[in-house]
Amino acid sequence: xxxxxxxxxxxxxMLKTKMPAIGIDLGGTKIMAAVINSxxxxxxxIKIPTPAGPENIINAFVEIIDKFKxxxxxxxxxxxTPGIVNGNTGTVIGATNNIPGWAGTPVKKIMESKTxxxxxxxxxxxxxxxxxxxxxxxxxxxxxxxxxxxxxxxxGILINGQLFHGANHGAGHCGHIRISFxxxxxxxxxxxxxxxxxxxxxxxxxxxxxxxxxxxxxxxxLAQDIKALKNADIFAAAKNDDxxxxxxxxxxxxxxVMGMISIAHVLDPDCFVLxxxxxxxxxxxLISEMLIDNTxxxxxxxxxxxxxxxxxxxxxxxxxxxxxxxxxxxx
Amino acid sequence: xxxxxxxxxxxxxMLKTKMPAIGIDLGGTKIMAAVINSxxxxxxxIKIPTPAGPENIINAFVEIIDKFKxxxxxxxxxxxTPGIVNGNTGTVIGATNNIPGWAGTPVKKIMESKTxxxxxxxxxxxxxxxxxxxxxxxxxxxxxxxxxxxxxxxxGILINGQLFHGANHGAGHCGHIRISFxxxxxxxxxxxxxxxxxxxxxxxxxxxxxxxxxxxxxxxxLAQDIKALKNADIFAAAKNDDxxxxxxxxxxxxxxVMGMISIAHVLDPDCFVLxxxxxxxxxxxLISEMLIDNTxxxxxxxxxxxxxxxxxxxxxxxxxxxxxxxxxxxx
Numbered sequence: 001x002x003x004x005x006x007x008x009x010x011x012x013x014m015l016k017t018k019m020p021a022i023g024i025d026l027g028g029t030k031i032m033a034a035v036i037n038s039x040x041x042x043x044x045x046i047k048i049p050t051p052a053g054p055e056n057i058i059n060a061f062v063e064i065i066d067k068f069k070x071x072x073x074x075x076x077x078x079x080x081t082p083g084i085v086n087g088n089t090g091t092v093i094g095a096t097n098n099i100p101g102w103a104g105t106p107v108k109k110i111m112e113s114k115t116x117x118x119x120x121x122x123x124x125x126x127x128x129x130x131x132x133x134x135x136x137x138x139x140x141x142x143x144x145x146x147x148x149x150x151x152x153x154x155x156g157i158l159i160n161g162q163l164f165h166g167a168n169h170g171a172g173h174c175g176h177i178r179i180s181f182x183x184x185x186x187x188x189x190x191x192x193x194x195x196x197x198x199x200x201x202x203x204x205x206x207x208x209x210x211x212x213x214x215x216x217x218x219x220x221x222l223a224q225d226i227k228a229l230k231n232a233d234i235f236a237a238a239k240n241d242d243x244x245x246x247x248x249x250x251x252x253x254x255x256x257v258m259g260m261i262s263i264a265h266v267l268d269p270d271c272f273v274l275x276x277x278x279x280x281x282x283x284x285x286l287i288s289e290m291l292i293d294n295t296x297x298x299x300x301x302x303x304x305x306x307x308x309x310x311x312x313x314x315x316x317x318x319x320x321x322x323x324x325x326x327x328x329x330x331x
Numbered sequence: 332x333x334x335x336x337x338x339x340x341x342x343x344x345m346l347k348t349k350m351p352a353i354g355i356d357l358g359g360t361k362i363m364a365a366v367i368n369s370x371x372x373x374x375x376x377i378k379i380p381t382p383a384g385p386e387n388i389i390n391a392f393v394e395i396i397d398k399f400k401x402x403x404x405x406x407x408x409x410x411x412t413p414g415i416v417n418g419n420t421g422t423v424i425g426a427t428n429n430i431p432g433w434a435g436t437p438v439k440k441i442m443e444s445k446t447x448x449x450x451x452x453x454x455x456x457x458x459x460x461x462x463x464x465x466x467x468x469x470x471x472x473x474x475x476x477x478x479x480x481x482x483x484x485x486x487g488i489l490i491n492g493q494l495f496h497g498a499n500h501g502a503g504h505c506g507h508i509r510i511s512f513x514x515x516x517x518x519x520x521x522x523x524x525x526x527x528x529x530x531x532x533x534x535x536x537x538x539x540x541x542x543x544x545x546x547x548x549x550x551x552x553l554a555q556d557i558k559a560l561k562n563a564d565i566f567a568a569a570k571n572d573d574x575x576x577x578x579x580x581x582x583x584x585x586x587x588v589m590g591m592i593s594i595a596h597v598l599d600p601d602c603f604v605l606x607x608x609x610x611x612x613x614x615x616x617l618i619s620e621m622l623i624d625n626t627x628x629x630x631x632x633x634x635x636x637x638x639x640x641x642x643x644x645x646x647x648x649x650x651x652x653x654x655x656x657x658x659x660x661x662x
Binding site for chain 2: 084094142143157164176177180261262296298299
């Protein structure tokens, strides 16, 4: 996989450190991809709908790579995917309900044989975490915890700049931290009282529906059609000074902090970086205060919460950086 | 600090790798110490009451070391202490309410100047975790989390055999994981619903008192004098098939698992090792089942819970191993 591009090893090495890689982010509904070097994205990212079935997904990857290869000399391909990934074998080993049939696919092996490029596979939350932690503002930190606040909650842990994968590729499943022992609310994973059952988009909506029980439409327009309620309605109402909506949002912020309190006491990180669809609706000053109030001073006093700088490009950037850094180490 | 013992550098190095170190474990009520090499404790450990005030503690350390030095050629001294420790400077930087005046003491600096031996200082839970994780059974694991279940709950995290200290020396404060968001019970630290407020000895007693409210002395002898109740009474009653005591113990086991669930999803460790005064009263089969039932399969299926092999010697062994390993690396 590391054959000389130009037949001259030194020149090859020099070129490779400057060469970009292709970053691909596979999602349940869309695939995003771009050519990326150490400075960032080159040109415009590609966005296509995720096709059905592993074979079609692999074909879509190959088409994207072929297209980019016509315009760029690339060093490799990084792929961010949902699910638990065995980074050593490059296989998706589990937990990808939103992409049926994907678990078990030896993605790295197939893609390397089809493209003749070195390929690295990483869990999507980890890839995004890698990108965030390697941004200028967070370089050289001891410990960065990245959380993706969307339909669910994903996480990635960086220790001295490297992703920590745990004993069985499962580290960073922060959405399943347990924030209550009362068996109050079941998570989509089947466990009770997971962090993401409260603090994700799904969790916020569940909290809103609970809190709106018994509220009249006169008190809050949100109560008019609870079945059809969406998170966007709650955010809009809160912006319009609807007191009930404001209380729901405040409770969501309280839930958001609960998982961070536990992570903070276990890892004593430098900071949290929050990304995902809901991260723009978070009051960062409020959760920072709440977090400090609920941690022992030695840990809380130095702890920061940042909003993602890379937004929904974090996955492709992290995937590309991972293969570039892997190649740089190997050379 | 690494001057030649015999004037010959090579011989010196050879001897040093075989030389034992002194391990000291400072507690709120007693100081334990022993001479330790890679095989374990040499001779009998010393146990003396903890004197009042930092100066007297330091003098006690020096006396212990002088006594051991008369019988052994030692390579260095490892000291395990309560509180947050800055391992770089060797200073206790905070949180040691049970040893008034101790926080702020530059232990390493003082001890090295008084003994002319290399000294390493480590938090006591971390030192114990280091010893457990370096035992034969757990060597070469990716991630070991050691929890001390006593009056409070302490923790230590080992990643690839090395202690993880976090950004500000605070990692492993697992007792302050938050296990409920309801502000139900205040912890001795002043925060609400900490893991140790439920799962420690203090927590168990609080749970028992809550559960015994409204229970008559006829239903359970434990209800006779709730104010004077001790954990030993509850364990004894449960052994005698007191149904109320059994329910209290079962609830304590449920609480014990709650913190582990969160740690498991964050770190995906190979195993937990439990030590501390209450670790002999734990039903390991029961909590293992509970833990697996409450974690996602990718993490829970491979997760083990072990009882400490080293008991209350873990602190002195870990402290001595830490200074020995540090000296081996430096040579």
